[in-house]
Amino acid sequence: MGGFFDIPSDLQASWWGLIGLHLQEALIPVLFGLLIALPLAQLGARFRWLYPPMLGVTTVLYALPSLAFIVLLINWTGLSTTTVEIPLTIYSLVVLIPAIVDGVRSVPEETHAAATAMGFGPFRRYLQVELPIAVPAIFAGLRVATVSSISLVSVGALIGNEGGLGNLLSDALHYHRPILSWNSVITTAVLAILIDGLLVLLRRLLTPWAVR
Amino acid sequence: MCSGQENGGPLIFCVLEGLCTALILIDAVTKRYPDGTTAVDRLTLEIPDGSITVLVGPSGCGKTTTLRMINRMIDPTEGRITLDGADIREQPVNALRRSMGYVIQHAGLFPHRTIAENIATVPRLLGWDRRQARARALELMDRVGLDKALAKRYPYQLSGGQQQRVGVARALAADPPVMLMDEPFSAVDPIVRKGLQEELIRIQEELGKTIVFVTHDIDEAIKIGDMVAVLREGGKLAQYAPPAELLSSPADGFVEDFLGLDRGIRRLSFFTAAGLELNTVPMIAVDSTAEQMAARTIPQTPYLLVTDTEGRPLGWAVAKERIAGSDALIAFGHSFTAGRDSLRAALDSAVLSPTGWAVAVDENGRAVGVAAQEAIAAAIRTAHLEQSAGSDAIPGASDNPDDAAVDA
Amino acid sequence: MNLFHYADVFFSNNANWSGADGIPTRLTEHVQYSLMALAIAAVIALPLGLVTGHTGRGGNALALVATAGRALPSFGLLVLLTVLMGLGLTPVMIPLVALAVPPILVTTYEAVRSVDRALVDAARGMGMEPLRVLFQVELPVALPLILSGVRSAAVQIVSTATIAAYVSFGGLGRYIVDGLYQVDYNKVVGGAVLVAGLALVTLGLFWVAGRVFVSAGVRRQQR
Structure with a gap:
């Protein structure tokens, strides 16, 4: 009793189980965020007038405290992982949209013109020219979104056991076992850094052409 | 040194x-x-x-x-x-x-x-x-x-x-x-x-x-x-x-x-056209009489440079046709300023002129003479000779620049 | 079930406008925590970002610090520090500062780095000392980006300072945490509206700061 990896039984999960839960709750929102952000960002990049209001709306959503966001959602989605994942999806959007827009805008005018001149249609040009060139910028956003998401999941512990590794925190207070909060913080941080490293690796694989 | x-x-x-x-x-x-x-x-x-x-x-x-x-x-x-x-x-x-x-x-x-x-x-x-x-x-x-x-x-x-x-x-x-x-x-x-x-x-x-x-x-x-x-x-x-x-x-x-x-050709920019001999004969004012035109027609060229009453060039005319009463003018290309421009400008003007003659003007744009390509070629030869004789044809060249630097 | 209704109930309740748990008190507390955390973070991150950006050295170390800072879970850190140190301001400040340092540090570094090298070259060539180059050329030109980094940090602090309530601290988070435990949605919505409002005011203040401190020549060039 009392060791680093002794997880109280009320959490109904092993340490690895908590990690799995944590990752699931953190990464699904980022994935959804990316899927929603790509078309939105494309709209923002194409129609310049649309971008400032889009940024305004996402910034306001970002200003909502995650805690309040989660608590309010209980009304609709109950005490579930979805309640934690919806705010995280929105936070991811806030980070990803500007990153993708900047990335797409960073495509040099002449590259864009050259692709058009060679007969790329808008859709093909987007998929084969703009998106690949925007990959480094997109990944910069993806890294920030993923790391923040992993860090934020813990807040879910406040509404019951929906915070992945964060659930250890309430138990740490409940059972007066500081070691559990150490476990939560360290595991979460290491997890975030590892995933961040994986993303860096993935970016290098995807963009061998990029200047390091 | x-x-x-x-x-x-x-x-x-x-x-x-x-x-x-x-x-x-x-x-x-x-x-x-x-x-x-x-x-x-x-x-x-x-x-x-x-x-x-x-x-x-x-x-x-x-x-x-x-x-x-x-x-x-x-x-x-x-x-x-x-x-x-x-x-x-x-x-x-x-x-x-x-x-x-x-x-x-x-x-x-x-x-x-x-x-x-x-x-x-x-x-x-x-x-x-x-x-x-x-x-x-x-x-x-x-x-x-x-x-x-x-x-x-x-x-x-x-x-x-x-x-x-x-x-x-x-x-x-x-x-x-x-x-x-x-x-x-x-x-x-x-x-x-x-x-x-x-x-x-x-x-x-x-x-x-x-x-x-x-x-x-x-x-x-x-x-x-x-x-x-x-x-x-x-x-x-x-x-x-x-x-x-x-x-x-x-x-x-x-x-x-x-x-x-x-x-x-570019080197000619450094030779002044001041020494270029200008022919002032085949030039007539626009209101000249047939006799005046005939008097100014020279054997070297069938053309006459027509100027306005102020002396500004208007264009070339074929002497015979002009005397016969034609008003047709041939564009003279661009002129060079006598005394200020280089031989390069003079040559360029001659090469571009449909008649092969360059038109020289003064600072006010009045024609002061014309020069055939041959005359310009002669001036180029003279300039080259003068330079190799060591005269001060090139501004700033007096301190023998050959010695000014050593190729490392 | 209507958010506006909850908010209306909360804000029309006179009891919520005075006393130790009144809106003025909680708002003041929240602003105090936020300002303090932002000030500490700025004092740490701004000079570091400016110097590394100016010299161009230490960019990699900086990226590591930023990633580590982002990886630290604010809520976990708060609980851990409270468990270790007991109730107090320090366990609340450290997570907020750790949250705010990475955006300020990274954007300041990037902002100074992204100043056209020709400007720096011209400045040096005219005989400006390194500090003059930094403060008279790089800083004014990089200011819009630097401000955006500080703004992002400020908004995150304002929003995250709510978790202080979880360890019995004050601030607007009180309404949210208390509301959660008392199942009083009026409180939760009221608290959320206040925090979001404060965050918007923060955005507004930074917009004003941009108008005041950023040269028109730089501002116009950017849009």
Whole structure:
């Protein structure tokens, strides 16, 4: 009793189980965020007038405290992982949209013109020219979104056991076992850094052409 | 003799005459980078006082490195640079830089400062008060041909050419004796560039600055340079000579290639057309009578130059047809100004003229005579002969530039 | 079930406008925590970002620090520090500062790095000392980006300072945490509206700061 990896039984999960839960709750929102952000960002990049209001709306959503966001959602989605994942999806959007827009805008005018001149249609040009060139910028956003998401999941512990590794925190207070909060913080941080490293690796694989 | 020893040894200056008052002396300077590349290789150059010296060469020839060593943006690995006889390392680096105007490509204007504030930068650094610095800035805007109304604008509101003028004004602000210019005009379009080059020559004539000018454009070098240093890759000096001499006797194949194919024609820019014999006979006013026209028709050409009553050329006419009553005129192409333009302008005018005759006008645009291609060819021959006889046909060539530099 | 209704109930209740648990008190507390955390973070991150950006060295180390800072879970850190140190301001401040340092540090570094090298070259060539180059050229030109980094940090602090309530601290988070435990949605919504409002005011203040401190020449150039 009392060791680093002794997880109280009320959490109904092993340490690895908590990690799995944590990752699931953190990464699904980022994935959804990316899927929603790509078309939105494309709209923002194409129609310049649309971008400032889009940024305004996402910034306001970002200003909502995650805690309040989660608590309010209980009304609709109950005490579930979805309640934690919806705010995280929105936070991811806030980070990803500007990153993708900047990335797409960073495509040099002449590259864009050259692709058009060679007969790329808008859709093909987007998929084969703009998106690949925007990959480094997109990944910069993806890294920030993923790391923040992993860090934020813990807040879910406040509404019951929906915070992945964060659930250890309430138990740490409940059972007066500081070691559990150490476990939560360290595991979460290491997890975030590892995933961040994986993303860096993935970016290098995807963009061998990029200047390091 | 203003000459250095071979292989970049110590220089002995002006032993015989007080002729060369070289303001900047680059003495056997080498710049090597830690990765082993040599940007500048034992370069020795005397940059004469009060004139424009151009460093020209392909990319990687070390011309910019050389320029940046003069204001110590880069320190040489070996050798030394002196300014009026004193090693540039003797004075504090920022004092040195404030005494040298610095103009770069794209001007490098501070976007957060107005035009007047940009120009006043160095005076302010030197401790002038705000009012004084501003007055100076306005004065300089005038000098470089900028409307004073632009003083409160920001750089982004100006065109590229205007920004470059501000760059020149900013460099002139503290009235430094030396101006360093690093490809200042290469980012503006050719027409604006031509204007800026002419402006620079004018400013230099008015203020007598010592200007070191870096460019990769040999035409620009020849146009504005009093002396031109051609550098080759690896930072070696290929030739250092006045532009006319560069064109007439390139030191080697590299310089010849770099000068391009038409250097013979371009060289004619350095011969004045003043000595060109003008024929004043085949010229008639538009209201001339048939008798007057007949009297002015000469055997060498079937044409007559028709001028208006003020004497300004209108066009060529075939003499016989004109006498028979035809009003038809043949365009005369463009004219050259007698006494001011070069033989190149005269030849160009003759080549472009449908009749093969060049039209010479005076400063007021009145025709003063015409010249056949043959006459121009004769003038070119005479000019070449005079030059090889060692006369002062080339301005600034009197101090025997052959000795001015040593190819390391 | 209507958010506006909850908010209306909360804000029309006179009891919520005075006393130790009144809106003025909680708002003041929240602003105090936020300002303090932002000030500490700025004092740490701004000079570091400016110097590394100016010299161009230490960019990699900086990226590591930023990633580590982001990886630390604010809520976990708060609980851990409270468990270790007991109730107090320090366990609340450290997570907020750790949250705010990375955005300020990274954007300041990037902002100074992204200043056109030709400007720096021109400034040096005219004889500006390194500190003059930094403060008279790089800082004013980089200011819009630097401000955006500080703004992002400030908004995150304001929003995250709510978790202080979880360890019995004050601030607007009180309404949210208390509301959660008392199942009083009026409180939760009221608290959330207040925090979001404060965050918007923060955004507004930074917009004003941008108008005041950023040169028109730089501002206009950017859009």
